[in-house]
Amino acid sequence: MEGLPIEVLTEIFSHFDDESMWNAMKVCKIWTEVFTTSTKLNERFQLQITKEFIETQDLSNLPNIPIKNISIIDVNIEEASNFKKLSELINTYKHSIKNFSMTDVHFTSIENLKEILKDQSSLKNLKISNLNFFKSKPIQRIFLPQLQSLSIKITNNYVNSMKNIFDLFTSNESIEKIELTAQACNSNCFDHESFNNFVKTLPKFKHLIMNGHGILSYLNHKEFPSKLEKFEVFALGFHWRASVPRLDFLKSQTGSLRELKLHRLPFDTDGGEVLKFIIEEMNLENFYYDEIPLILNEQKQEIEEIWVSEASVNALMEILRQFPMIKILRLTLIGCSIGALHLTEILSLPTNLFNQLQELIIIDNSRHEFQNFVNLYKNCKNIKRLTIETKESKLSELLKEFLPIMTQLEEFKLVCDDFDINKRLEVISENCLSLKVLKIKKEHLENARRIFNDFNDLIFEII
């Protein structure tokens, strides 16, 4: 049997019923490992509890196997019979559950949550999403000896739930990682004090993930008691209340922090300063912007493209200054972004800033009327490839803005519907004298061929 490869053992084990599986798990360590590492077999150790499951499942007929992953989805346990059934069921697997996730579960009070989780001796990862508590009062704490990671997501209407959950898990010293998500919350709903008091009781806590706009107000650098090793921010612009300056928070974490992930570039006025500090002063091992590693020296040279949607102009400048190898800039304009908020800054940019760029991609979906980008574009002296994706109403004006750089363009991609497309194409043909490739929509091809009749070697590509 030793000679058999893992995949063959997996094949054999997949024929087992629950009981044989359980007996086989106790044979030797290799066999146990096969059970825990194979995805195919692992499915057997999972249990998904839905409304239907709770209503129909016979509790005397549960899988006779140590369930490791349990997820409860969309169950209303305000009803006493449902609640009783659920807690009995969970209690059955109290020594084997390692990963526990609850989504859209309606509780009458946080006491219920405590009841469900009590005596879970193996639980490592707990994820709580959109729990609704209708009553909340001060409660006793719960103690889960193996708990390492706690993830809490709340909806707008139940902002107090977060504080209740903090109180519930206070002093669970094994917690290392916390993820907080509050998508649409008003930042004023939170008080950082309860979070600070909570993490103060967690000596091993070192990894913080924050998702959603407003959630960052949970951080107060002045009192934040933990030294983080990993910090991930998936919130708009790495931005939080002016009364909690990011720079000061980052300074307080310098030395301990090894990894920082930002989903967006900072977009308020000190964005450039913040980025400069992160890159030059924090001595990070890993710094990611939108999953792109930005700090490792050897990789720094390889970064050629950057995608910016929300950022302040000085943050963008700082990125280009730090990473001279970036040749492709993709700007996505939505609402309050470059140009819209920071027009005056763009107009005063140093003229050599965009010399390094060879390709510019503008995706303008903003509701704003077109802003004056002329200074930005006339500085892009070396741009050879240009993409414009915009609404019809803006195209004419955008093309006008681009006139100063059009003469050097070799490739033009136009993604736009315009009643007056012929006129627009004429502007391009009159100005882009070096054009070699034109990428347009299929329905515009015929007109384009006629208008660009004089361009001998021009290649048309359909997009």
Added chain:
Amino acid sequence: MDIDRPSDPQVSVVSSDGTMFHTTLKSILLSGTIKDMIEHIGEGGVENMGAIPLQNVDSKTLEIVIKWIEHHKDNIQPTSEEIKDKTADFIDPWDENFLEMDLDKLYNLITAANYLNIPQLLWLSTRKIAMLIKNRTPQEIRSLFNIEDDWTPQEIEAVQKENQWCEEK
């Protein structure tokens, strides 16, 4: 000259210990591994290609495999995807009888079916072993397969605890 070409040409395979076996193309194509090899040779090359060397299958095992594929050459074979969802409802009595062999032979057959990628044979042979394990205690399984018990008492206690509920039942 397709007319003269036998509908199921002969193919030779050589075992790891150098024994040559003759079988037919239809039979050998039940092996996904050999099918891939032959597809790379291309049409028309089959008659002229030499014996296919199978370095991971010894002659005793290869003989058994050939017996199985020749018996099943005209049957439609389930793909590995279909086999995943297969439940053990009906087993062909011929197969049941065919799989009556000692454990060593069965291991070798499983290994060969895995290497040669014959999903149905792999399913049958692994199922056979699984049936042997069924309803046995861990200790019985260990002695049946000569497996060393490498758990410390503390470790096995922790494992037992995980499923206290199943144990008590």
